[in-house]
Amino acid sequence: MYRVIGCLTQEHDLWLVGLAALVCVLGASLSVTLSQRLLGSSGRRKQVQLGLASMIGGATIWSTHFIAMLAYDPGYAHGYEPLATAGSLAIAIIGTSLANYLLAYKLNGKYDIRSGLVFGLTISAMHYLGMSAYQLPGEIVWETPYLVASILFGAALGAVTYQRIAHAVSRWGRLGNIAIMVSAICSMHFTAMGAINIKLSPYVEVPDKIISDPVLGGLLMAIMMVILIVGFASVSIETSLEIETKNQLEKAALHDHLTGLPNRMCLTQKMSEVASRLTIDERERVAILNIDLDLFKEVNDLYGHAAGDKVLQVITKRLAASLEEDEFLARSGGDEFVAIKRNFRRIGQVMTFAERLHCLISEPVDIGTVSTTIGASIGVATSFEDGRDVRELLHKSEIAMFRAKEDPATHVALFSLEMDQQSRDKIRMIGDLRLACARDEFELVYQLQNDLSSLEPTGFEVLLRWNHPVRGVISPVVFIPLAEETGLIREIGLWVLRTACKEAASWYKPYKIAVNVAPQQLAQASFVEHVSDILMETGLQPERLELEITEASIIDDQAHCLKIMRQLKEMGIRIAMDDFGTGYSSLSTLQVFPFDKIKIDRSFIKDVHKDHQRAAIVRSTLLLGQALDIPVLAEGVEYADELTFLQRENCQSVQGFFFGKPMSLEKAREIVAKPESSTKAG
Numbered sequence: 049m050y051r052v053i054g055c056l057t058q059e060h061d062l063w064l065v066g067l068a069a070l071v072c073v074l075g076a077s078l079s080v081t082l083s084q085r086l087l088g089s090s091g092r093r094k095q096v097q098l099g100l101a102s103m104i105g106g107a108t109i110w111s112t113h114f115i116a117m118l119a120y121d122p123g124y125a126h127g128y129e130p131l132a133t134a135g136s137l138a139i140a141i142i143g144t145s146l147a148n149y150l151l152a153y154k155l156n157g158k159y160d161i162r163s164g165l166v167f168g169l170t171i172s173a174m175h176y177l178g179m180s181a182y183q184l185p186g187e188i189v190w191e192t193p194y195l196v197a198s199i200l201f202g203a204a205l206g207a208v209t210y211q212r213i214a215h216a217v218s219r220w221g222r223l224g225n226i227a228i229m230v231s232a233i234c235s236m237h238f239t240a241m242g243a244i245n246i247k248l249s250p251y252v253e254v255p256d257k258i259i260s261d262p263v264l265g266g267l268l269m270a271i272m273m274v275i276l277i278v279g280f281a282s283v284s285i286e287t288s289l290e291i292e293t294k295n296q297l298e299k300a301a302l303h304d305h306l307t308g309l310p311n312r313m314c315l316t317q318k319m320s321e322v323a324s325r326l327t328i329d330e331r332e333r334v335a336i337l338n339i340d341l342d343l344f345k346e347v348n349d350l351y352g353h354a355a356g357d358k359v360l361q362v363i364t365k366r367l368a369a370s371l372e373e374d375e376f377l378a379r380s381g382g383d384e385f386v387a388i389k390r391n392f393r394r395i396g397q398v399m400t401f402a403e404r405l406h407c408l409i410s411e412p413v414d415i416g417t418v419s420t421t422i423g424a425s426i427g428v429a430t431s432f433e434d435g436r437d438v439r440e441l442l443h444k445s446e447i448a449m450f451r452a453k454e455d456p457a458t459h460v461a462l463f464s465l466e467m468d469q470q471s472r473d474k475i476r477m478i479g480d481l482r483l484a485c486a487r488d489e490f491e492l493v494y495q496l497q498n499d500l501s502s503l504e505p506t507g508f509e510v511l512l513r514w515n516h517p518v519r520g521v522i523s524p525v526v527f528i529p530l531a532e533e534t535g536l537i538r539e540i541g542l543w544v545l546r547t548a549c550k551e552a553a554s555w556y557k558p559y560k561i562a563v564n565v566a567p568q569q570l571a572q573a574s575f576v577e578h579v580s581d582i583l584m585e586t587g588l589q590p591e592r593l594e595l596e597i598t599e600a601s602i603i604d605d606q607a608h609c610l611k612i613m614r615q616l617k618e619m620g621i622r623i624a625m626d627d628f629g630t631g632y633s634s635l636s637t638l639q640v641f642p643f644d645k646i647k648i649d650r651s652f653i654k655d656v657h658k659d660h661q662r663a664a665i666v667r668s669t670l671l672l673g674q675a676l677d678i679p680v681l682a683e684g685v686e687y688a689d690e691l692t693f694l695q696r697e698n699c700q701s702v703q704g705f706f707f708g709k710p711m712s713l714e715k716a717r718e719i720v721a722k723p724e725s726s727t728k729a730g
């Protein structure tokens with residue numbers, strides 16, 4: 049050890065030693081960086097990086113050695129044989145290439161060690177071949193222990209370097225790798241220099257055609273300058289490309305591809321940022337606005353989804369252009385948005401912001417030759433009065449938005465405690481609704497359907513009632529929308545169908561039974577199978593079952609619904625179009641779908657005998673039914689004048705309060721029971 053230290057301090061120019069160390073550090077930095085990137089690249093890029101890493105690594109070993117040799121002064125004339133000098137550079141690059149190849153294309157963990165051993169042995173091979181090029185008036189005799197130690201130092205530290213390169217990814221791990229690689233090169237070199245003993249001989253002359261120290265120094269500086277410039281340029285370019293790619297990926301991950309607005313993920317990050325501000329600064333004020341577009345579904349249905357996308361793009365472009373400092377807007381769903389406003393002094397400023405957004409949304413949008421207008425329902429919650437928890441504010445703004453949507457006269461609603469209470473009541477009712485079937489709280493009532501010529505009953509439509517143990521009888525107008533919103537309508541609908549079929553199968557008189565089918569039921573792939581199972585289970589003849597379907601049930605996925613309806617028809621089940629006249633595409637729907645009956649909505653029957661417009665609509669529907677050979681039933685008949693009008697216009701059947709309100713199961717059984725005279729005769 050003392051021999052190595054003495055050689056370094058007494059026989060070397062320390063300035064040049066420092067230069068060798070600097071070159072070694074710079075080269076090792078590039079070599080480690082490029083070697084680590086080999087592990088994450090592929091294809092052509094990996095091949096290019098393999099070549100760069102190998103060239104820079106090999107040149108670093110070679111340059112460090114010969115700059116250190118320039119620092120070594122034996123006190124005699126000396127020089128460097130050209131072929132061996134060039135050969136040592138080739139050995140350094142080839143050996144480093146092999147090491148990096150094993151690292152980049154390793155088959156298992158052992159290749160990490162093997163690649164490092166190859167690198168360490170490459171340092172030794174380059175050194176001793178380079179020393180064979182060292183010409184002086186004598187010969188070099190090597191001290192075996194130091195020679196062996198130098199090789200072991202290079203191999204061991206080289207193995208550690210590449211093992212760490214394969215696994216260390218942090219900044220400090222990279223710095224450690226650089227330090228170990230520098231140690232491998234320098235420790236091997238200076239230990240090997242300590243092994244030198246020079247025996248002078250008058251018989252040995254230094255050849256004329258050798259490379260002198262000044263020439264070698266210039267050559268080294270030229271080679272390293274080129275290599276370092278190329279290396280740093282390539283790393284810089286690749287780093288810039290990685291940053292640009294990362295930014296593009298981040299933008300794609302955090303922004304909606306259709307509108308360019310921040311998406312839900314970005315909204316989550318923004319809300320975390322706002323939450324931190326609210327926690328740190330008590331003076332921080334924030335408002336969250338929940339925005340839901342009105343009539344957007346109708347645009348998609350009327351003009352297609354491409355038109356809907358166009359509307360979204362136009363509207364969001366307007367909104368984004370109007371945003372001021374401390375205002376943020378994200379698309380949280382299909383036609384749903386969330387806006388955030390900070391640093392305001394009065395709630396009025398927030399409401400003005402909401403009105404501005406609403407006005408921009410409500411401006412007409414041109415779609416080709418058509419101009420359409422949609423609106424928006426906006427709910428607002430602020431940290432002034434609604435708390436400082438951003439999650440709660442988001443929830444409360446959503447509650448306010450639903451209130452705005454329920455009230456046609458209101459398009460912007462500010463959250464209040466009353467809304468919160470109503471929301472809690474709704475949640476409790478949904479919870480009770482989930483348990484209603486199991487608790488046997490549902491009941492069916494039966495409304496007569498009568499033949500208009502004889503006024504005799506032909507069947508019943510079953511209607512659902514909910515007998516809540518605390519709230520009493522809850523109207524279907526209240527709980528059916530909740531069931532549809534939560535998806536519970538599927539389970540409830542099957543209960544209604546099973547119960548109605550089971551009851552109808554027990555009747556003496558084979559009256560038809562009509563059951564409403566919700567859109568969510570019709571969308572189920574297993575719906576036909578469920579109906580078939582219920583018919584087999586209850587024993588009801590399929591032709592006695594009539595399923596009533598509204599236009600809303602089939603408008604979203606007509607192909608699927610047509611397939612379902614045809615399967616039901618093949619089973620013998622009758623299909624009725626319910627609420628005819630309330631949709632915008634009823635005529636085309638009748639043409640495509642195999643309906644067995646048309647039910648005119650009650651809104652057209654009320655006062656039909658004295659309202660010319662309603663009378664015209666009803667007459668048109670009856671004529672349409674005759675032309676298509678589809679029977680027509682009029683709903684909601686309450687007065688004799690309405691009945692007389694329908695008889696005069698040749699309507700086939702009716703139902704309504706004129707024949708009585710929906711009746712209980714006991715009353716319905718009295719109508720369908722076996723006549724007493726027949727019972728006595730039997």
